[in-house]
Amino acid sequence: MAPYLVIYRLLPLAIYLVVMGSWLTFTITTDIFVATDAINYADVVSESVTLFMIAMMLIFNLKLTRKTIESVLFFYALLIMLCSHAHDILDEFVVIKPAVLALMLENIASIIGLLMILIALYFWSEKYHNKIRNLKQETVSLTSQSHQDALTGLLNRRYLQEVLFAELQATSKVTENMTLMMIDLDNFKTFNDSFGHVAGDKLIQHAGQVIANECREKDKVVRYGGEEFLVIIYAKTEIAKQVAERIRQRYNESVFEIDNTRIYKSLSVGIAPLNHAVNFETDLHLADEALYMAKKSGKNQVIIAK
Numbered sequence: 001m002a003p004y005l006v007i008y009r010l011l012p013l014a015i016y017l018v019v020m021g022s023w024l025t026f027t028i029t030t031d032i033f034v035a036t037d038a039i040n041y042a043d044v045v046s047e048s049v050t051l052f053m054i055a056m057m058l059i060f061n062l063k064l065t066r067k068t069i070e071s072v073l074f075f076y077a078l079l080i081m082l083c084s085h086a087h088d089i090l091d092e093f094v095v096i097k098p099a100v101l102a103l104m105l106e107n108i109a110s111i112i113g114l115l116m117i118l119i120a121l122y123f124w125s126e127k128y129h130n131k132i133r134n135l136k137q138e139t140v141s142l143t144s145q146s147h148q149d150a151l152t153g154l155l156n157r158r159y160l161q162e163v164l165f166a167e168l169q170a171t172s173k174v175t176e177n178m179t180l181m182m183i184d185l186d187n188f189k190t191f192n193d194s195f196g197h198v199a200g201d202k203l204i205q206h207a208g209q210v211i212a213n214e215c216r217e218k219d220k221v222v223r224y225g226g227e228e229f230l231v232i233i234y235a236k237t238e239i240a241k242q243v244a245e246r247i248r249q250r251y252n253e254s255v256f257e258i259d260n261t262r263i264y265k266s267l268s269v270g271i272a273p274l275n276h277a278v279n280f281e282t283d284l285h286l287a288d289e290a291l292y293m294a295k296k297s298g299k300n301q302v303i304i305a306k
Contacts, residue, residue: 043088044089047085047088047089048089050085051082051085051086051089054078054081054082054085055082057078058075058078058079058082061074061075061078069120069123070120070121070123070124070127071120073116073117073119073120073123074116074117074120076116077112077113077114077116077117077120078113080109080110080112080113080116081109081110081113081114081117083109084109084110084113087109146158147159147162147163149208149222149223151201151204151205151208151223152204152205152208152209152223153208154208154212154221154222154223154229155220155221155222155223156222156223157222157223157224157225159220159222160222160230160280164220164232164280165280168280177234177235177236177273178232178233178234178235178273178274179232179233179235179236179237179239179240179271179272179273179274180230180231180232180233180271180272180273180274180283180284180286180287181230181231181232181233181240181243181244181269181270181271181287182224182228182229182230182269182270182271182284182287182288182290182291183207183211183228183229183230183231183244183247183267183268183269183291184227184228184229184267184268184269184291184295185203185204185207185227185228185265185267186265186266186267186268186295186299186300187265187266187299188200188203188226188227191203191263191265195258199258200227202256203227203256203263203265204223204227206254206256207227207229207251207267208221208223208229210247210250210251210254211229211231211247211251213250214243214246214247214250215231215233215243216234218234219231219232219233219234220232230284230287231243232274236273237271237272237273237304240271241271241302241304244269244271244302245302247267247269248266248267248268248269248300248301248302251265251266251267252264252265252266252300266299266300267300268291268294268295268299268300268301268302268303269291269294269301269302269303270287270288270289270290270291270292270293270294270302270303270305271287271290271302271303271304271305272284272286272287272290272304272305273305286305287305289305290303290304290305291303
């Protein structure tokens with residue numbers, strides 16, 4: 001048996017029962033009984049039910065296996081309430097003296113017990129509000145992690161499927177100018193075969209950083225797969241083309257070295273306006289076709305879908 005259970009529950013309960021038993025024995029043996037016709041049996045029944053409920057709560061409280069300030073407060077509050085209602089029943093049959101004792105048991109004890117219960121409930125509510133708040137924060141954190149590409153830290157395709165697609169399909173039309181930008185690193189397979197997968201991962205990270213740096217916070221930068229990126233630009237196609245050209249130029253000029261040797265690199269971009277809110281894949285296919293044309297036309301360029 002846990003030591004706290006003996007110290008905080010069973011020992012006070014035993015002392016309480018001894019004191020209450022002694023007091024009841026003394027009160028009853030004084031022979032100062034109330035006349036039978038003055039007894040309010042409705043009150044006796046009501047108080048008996050209340051006593052039973054308090055006793056059940058005490059038993060449940062005793063079964064708690066972990067000590068908390070709330071459970072201890074609740075335990076002592078129940079003892080006080082039990083004492084108060086025991087007085088109320090006894091008061092129907094016996095004249096309790098002195099009067100100050102009757103006042104303490106009938107009124108003050110009830111008030112103190114209720115205040116202790118309110119304090120315990122307040123502590124409980126604060127504790128569980130904090131738990132709910134922490135759980136919400138953990139949920140947001142886990143959701144954010146599930147939508148983040150492990151290699152680049154950018155958004156991933158799962159974000160497209162679970163968030164962006166759902167947001168677009170919830171509306172009947174695109175409510176603001178949006179443009180899709182498909183980006184592919186030129187000659188990446190050759191680079192990967194020449195320098196290895198570790199170097200390939202570093203180049204993908206480098207490219208992702210360059211792309212993200214040229215986009216605004218409201219724009220969505222997604223690692224679509226492999227060496228391919230998708231950017232959702234919240235702007236007209238003409239503005240998106242300017243951004244794409246800036247990304248292409250920054251990537252070309254950015255320094256990337258392997259074994260102190262600078263690697264010259266390029267990327268290609270396909271652009272298409274986002275017009276079909278319900279069918280995102282339609283516009284994505286157009287951007288992908290524009291990217292294919294950029295690759296076919298010599299790479300290292302930006303093509304707008306026709």
